[in-house]
Every structure is written in C-alpha cells, then in structure tokens.
Amino acid sequence: MISATPIRKAVIPAAGLGTRLLPTTKSVPKELLPILDKPALQYVVEEAAEASIEQVIIVTAPGKESIAAYFRPDPRLESRLARSGAHELAERVRRAASLAEVSFVIQRQPLGLGHAVLTAKDAVGDEPFVVMLPDDIVAHSPGVTSQMLEVHREFGGGVVAVAPTPWETVHNYGVVDVSPAGERVYRINGLVEKPPREKAPSNLTIVGRYLLPPQIFECLERTAPGAKGEIQLTDGMSLLLEDHPLYAYEFLGRRYDTGTPLGLLRASLEFALAREDTRGATEAMLQEVTNHRGEC
Ligand code: G1P
Numbered sequence: 001m002i003s004a005t006p007i008r009k010a011v012i013p014a015a016g017l018g019t020r021l022l023p024t025t026k027s028v029p030k031e032l033l034p035i036l037d038k039p040a041l042q043y044v045v046e047e048a049a050e051a052s053i054e055q056v057i058i059v060t061a062p063g064k065e066s067i068a069a070y071f072r073p074d075p076r077l078e079s080r081l082a083r084s085g086a087h088e089l090a091e092r093v094r095r096a097a098s099l100a101e102v103s104f105v106i107q108r109q110p111l112g113l114g115h116a117v118l119t120a121k122d123a124v125g126d127e128p129f130v131v132m133l134p135d136d137i138v139a140h141s142p143g144v145t146s147q148m149l150e151v152h153r154e155f156g157g158g159v160v161a162v163a164p165t166p167w168e169t170v171h172n173y174g175v176v177d178v179s180p181a182g183e184r185v186y187r188i189n190g191l192v193e194k195p196p197r198e199k200a201p202s203n204l205t206i207v208g209r210y211l212l213p214p215q216i217f218e219c220l221e222r223t224a225p226g227a228k229g230e231i232q233l234t235d236g237m238s239l240l241l242e243d244h245p246l247y248a249y250e251f252l253g254r255r256y257d258t259g260t261p262l263g264l265l266r267a268s269l270e271f272a273l274a275r276e277d278t279r280g281a282t283e284a285m286l287q288e289v290t291n292h293r294g295e296c
C-alpha cells in the first residue's frame with residue numbers, strides 16, 4: 001500500500017457549447033438539463049461530495065452564468081417553500097447549494113478540454129486533484145470517484161476511468177494502451193485521443209473521470225493542439241506519462257452519456273426505473289407508450 005496525499009479538489013469542465021443539444025443549449029447550459037429531477041451537474045457534485053472532495057472548481061464560459069446561480073444559496077426561496085409547508089423541497093434546494101465549496105473559473109475561448117483543465121491551474125495549486133466530465137454520469141454506489149481514490153491509495157500515481165467499448169465506436173473517445181496491474185487495474189503504456197479504429201491500441205476507452213498530479217499543468221502548457229485542433233487532456237497525459245505512472249481503472253457501474261437528447265432520455269428512464277418512488281409510474285408509462293406506438 002502506497003501512502004497517498006488526500007484528494008480535496010475536483011475540477012468540473014462545463015464550458016462546452018453543448019452542440020449536440022442545440023437549440024436548447026442556446027440559452028440553457030447542458031450541465032443544468034435534468035436527469036429525472038436534478039441537473040446532470042448535481043449528480044457529479046454529489047459524487048464528488050461522497051468521495052470527501054471539499055472544493056469543486058467549475059470551469060464555465062461567458063454566457064453560462066446560470067451555472068453559478070444554481071449553486072448560490074437562495075434563502076428567500078427556501079423560506080417561501082418552508083412557509084408553504086414544502087419542507088422537503090426546501091431542504092433539496094438548500095442541499096444543492098451546500099454539498100461542497102463551489103468556485104468558478106472562466107475559460108474565455110473554447111480551445112479544448114486540456115485547455116479548460118489548465119484554466120483551473122491556480123485554483124488547484126500544487127496538489128493532486130480529480131477531473132470530472134459532467135456528460136458522463138455513472139450510476140453506482142460507491143461512486144466512480146470513490147472507487148478511483150481507492151485505486152490511488154493502493155497503487156499511487158494517476159488514475160483514469162476506462163470502459164470496454166464496441167470497436168465501431170472507439171474513434172469517439174480517448175483510448176489507452178495497457179498492461180494488467182491488478183483486479184480491474186492496468187498500467188497505462190500510452191494514450192491516444194479519438195484514433196481511427198485501425199490505429200486504436202485497445203477498445204478500453206476513457207470515461208470522464210481522472211485523478212491527476214499537479215504536474216499535468218506543466219504538461220498541458222506544452223501540449224500542442226491535437227484532435228479537432230483542440231488542446232486535448234489525453235495528449236497532456238501522454239506527456240505526463242514520461243515521468244509519472246498512470247493507471248487505467250475499469251470502474252464498477254453503468255455509464256450514461258448525457259450530452260445527447262437520447263442519452264438524457266435513457267438516463268432519466270433508467271434512473272426512474274431504479275428508484276422506488278418512481279418505478280411503478282414509469283413502468284406503467286412505458287407500457288402505455290409501447291401500446292400507443294404508431295398512433296401519433
Ligand atoms: C472527452 C475526452 C475523451 C474521453 C471522453 C469521455 O471527449 O477528450 O478522451 O474519452 O471525453 O466522455 P469529448 O466527449 O469531449 O469529445
């Protein structure tokens with residue numbers, strides 16, 4: 001067992017344009033679109049809080065101010081709800097703003113995921129931290145971030161969440177080249193962002209959770225634009241690998257890509273089916289929808 005520095009900070013990049021969810025995302029950040037009854041972003045902040053992360057740094061872009069508003073306490077709303085007897089709702093509103101200490105940095109230009117993470121350099125400082133992409137929601141208890149902290153405690157080094165993916169879709173992701181290191185854990189030998197299928201070193205693709213040492217920032221400063229002409233986090237990690245070990249962890253849990261309309265719908269449905277208070281009504285609704293298919 002390697003003793004590891006406690007991980008206190010999470011960076012959540014939320015500066016993207018949300019192209020796959022236009023036109024909604026013209027005025028509503030995709031990170032605030034609901035999965036069942038809570039914004040996607042809140043699931044991610046809850047996952048961070050469960051992993052004892054104290055500070056959440058959200059990278060936003062000009063025009064996405066409503067993200068900061070979401071995390072601001074709203075005592076007037078809370079007391080109005082409490083006065084009308086909606087105590088449980090008041091508590092849910094209060095909880096959204098008090099899960100962790102949330103701060104914001106602005107990425108002024110959309111230069112890529114690596115650049116977004118680099119924007120948080122001063123806010124993170126000289127300590128290891130996690131990066132959580134809010135498009136990727138993983139349903140599991142314990143959460144994927146808690147699982148990764150466990151891997152970090154055992155192996156040290158950086159940790160990247162990965163999942164086996166059908167070969168036809170590997171070109172949409174970062175892909176790792178690995179050697180086995182433990183149960184569900186691999187030593188990373190190399191990484192490549194969005195390779196064509198024939199150049200992919202494996203079908204283990206990166207899911208948006210990373211535990212990284214602060215040295216990643218120097219690497220990102222040296223990273224040239226890569227796939228899509230953007231500064232890629234995956235390319236920064238390739239430079240990091242020259243001096244720092246990185247592990248890939250095949251996490252437990254089901255992953256949802258909530259950055260598309262159908263991904264959001266699927267996550268909402270499956271979450272509603274998994275929850276006791278919504279299961280019955282959702283099953284009945286699905287039955288009705290199936291019966292009426294073709295009628296509208
Ligand atoms: C980003 C990363 C990619 C990773 C993916 C996971 O890609 O660059 O390596 O596999 O997230 O969701 P994006 O989805 O922003 O194109």
